[in-house]
Amino acid sequence: QPSVAIIGAGQAGLQVAVSLREQHYEGRIALIGDEPHVPYARPPLSKAYLLGEAGDLALRPQTYFAQHRIDLIAGKRAVAIDRTRRMVGLDDESVIEYDHLVLATGARNRSLPIPGVELGNVFLLRTLDEAALLRERMAAAKNVVVIGAGFIGLEFAATATKLGANVTVLDVADRPMARALSKTMSAVFTREHEKTGVRLMFNTQAMRLLGEQCVTAVETVDGKILPADLVLIGIGVIPNVEVAATCNLTVENGIVVDEFLQTSDPHISSIGDVAAFSNRHLGGGRVRLESVQNASDQARCVAARIMGQPDAYDAVPWFWSTQGSLKLQMAGLPSSGCEEVVRGDPNASKCSVFLFRDGKLACVETHNRPADHMLARRLLAERAALTPDQAADPTFDLKSLLP
Numbered sequence: 060q061p062s063v064a065i066i067g068a069g070q071a072g073l074q075v076a077v078s079l080r081e082q083h084y085e086g087r088i089a090l091i092g093d094e095p096h097v098p099y100a101r102p103p104l105s106k107a108y109l110l111g112e113a114g115d116l117a118l119r120p121q122t123y124f125a126q127h128r129i130d131l132i133a134g135k136r137a138v139a140i141d142r143t144r145r146m147v148g149l150d151d152e153s154v155i156e157y158d159h160l161v162l163a164t165g166a167r168n169r170s171l172p173i174p175g176v177e178l179g180n181v182f183l184l185r186t187l188d189e190a191a192l193l194r195e196r197m198a199a200a201k202n203v204v205v206i207g208a209g210f211i212g213l214e215f216a217a218t219a220t221k222l223g224a225n226v227t228v229l230d231v232a233d234r235p236m237a238r239a240l241s242k243t244m245s246a247v248f249t250r251e252h253e254k255t256g257v258r259l260m261f262n263t264q265a266m267r268l269l270g271e272q273c274v275t276a277v278e279t280v281d282g283k284i285l286p287a288d289l290v291l292i293g294i295g296v297i298p299n300v301e302v303a304a305t306c307n308l309t310v311e312n313g314i315v316v317d318e319f320l321q322t323s324d325p326h327i328s329s330i331g332d333v334a335a336f337s338n339r340h341l342g343g344g345r346v347r348l349e350s351v352q353n354a355s356d357q358a359r360c361v362a363a364r365i366m367g368q369p370d371a372y373d374a375v376p377w378f379w380s381t382q383g384s385l386k387l388q389m390a391g392l393p394s395s396g397c398e399e400v401v402r403g404d405p406n407a408s409k410c411s412v413f414l415f416r417d418g419k420l421a422c423v424e425t426h427n428r429p430a431d432h433m434l435a436r437r438l439l440a441e442r443a444a445l446t447p448d449q450a451a452d453p454t455f456d457l458k459s460l461l462p
């Protein structure tokens with residue numbers, strides 16, 4: 060009987076199994092995950108879950124797996140791949156055979172190499188178990204310091220503010236979400252977070268965390284002591300490539316795949332946060348994308364190939380980040396040197412920024428303008444010939460460029 064093994068039971072890994080069954084794949088499916096849970100949604104972990112407002116995070120109920128003959132092996136880690144015999148070895152010494160293997164191992168948080176990170180109430184946020192402990196400790200937290208003004212840091216900062224804490228966010232960069240966002244949109248989010256009472260400190264770094272057992276303060280490189288009874292570190296992730304590296308697949312800031320999401324071994328694909336790929340929307344280079352859209356769409360692409368319908372992965376990347384009442388949506392991918400064109404009033408409660416690379420639309424960031432976001436996805440997919448002048452003109456009908 061044919062069989063597919065999937066390492067990593069997160070957003071991407073689960074979707075491969077679901078899509079295969081939807082397309083009537085008859086073989087065996089093993090879904091191997093090292094977390095002791097059914098696959099769950101991570102986005103609420105920094106938002107509704109901490110507020111106690113998230114429902115069930117499971118992406119499918121426990122019963123789904125038996126009903127669809129998906130062998131969910133939860134709480135076990137894949138430690139070796141034998142590419143010649145097409146077998147995966149698990150940490151309990153059991154072995155899973157495959158005809159096709161999908162590596163969907165995701166990423167883990169980067170740790171901060173400074174003294175004091177081992178103190179109590181210092182958190183990273185990636186897993187449900189981390190979020191559960193964080194939620195418990197948030198109840199008593201008065202002063203919260205967030206290290207890293209990226210998406211997760213700012214989502215958490217907004218949540219902690221809502222829960223009544225005094226929140227300070229610090230970052231080595233000179234603006235929030237600096238690696239991903241235009242200067243105009245960074246300025247919008249700086250202003251809006253400050254309005255809700257979040258204190259933002261840029262061009263600075265945490266030098267050490269102070270405290271005996273639990274953290275009591277953060278000392279910055281410029282000598283400031285910020286009182287803190289809880290610290291969240293959100294300084295980015297590193298891809299979980301170890302199991303791929305043990306069997307000599309090409310690894311370079313992620314597991315390298317071609318336009319079909321196939322690794323250097325035709326029997327092995329890789330998808331989601333761990334996969335390094337390129338396509339026409341990404342401006343030439345190879346990237347890893349960390350988003351639900353990318354994980355899900357790549358999974359569908361690989362499932363279709365396993366079912367005999369190979370297609371290059373060509374989806375327009377899109378992403379959202381909810382930071383309190385602020386809604387950021389992005390379509391496409393920015394790169395440095397893009398021309399920024401603002402649509403709407405950046406001083407108002409909603410606006411969009413259109414980014415052009417070599418005169419062509421590359422990315423659209425929207426704040427509270429969901430209609431622009433939906434249109435942007437279509438404009439990018441159709442490679443519509445929007446000019447910067449048209450984008451800047453609020454009377455220009457963007458729809459007129461669509462077929």
Ligand code: FAD
Nearest residue numbers: 067069070071093101102136137164165331332349350351
């Ligand atoms: P993961 O979901 O990380 O799944 C990988 C799984 O594989 C993990 O369970 C891991 O433990 C397991 N694993 C790794 N190695 C092994 C091994 N050797 N053996 C067995 N199992 C292994 N995205 C958005 O688009 N919008 C958002 O608002 C948003 N918010 C987020 C908020 C938080 C707090 C976090 C953490 C992420 C957020 N994301 C958001 C990102 C999104 O959740 C990820 O892009 C998505 O989960 C990636 O899916 P994945 O399957 O590639 O990886």
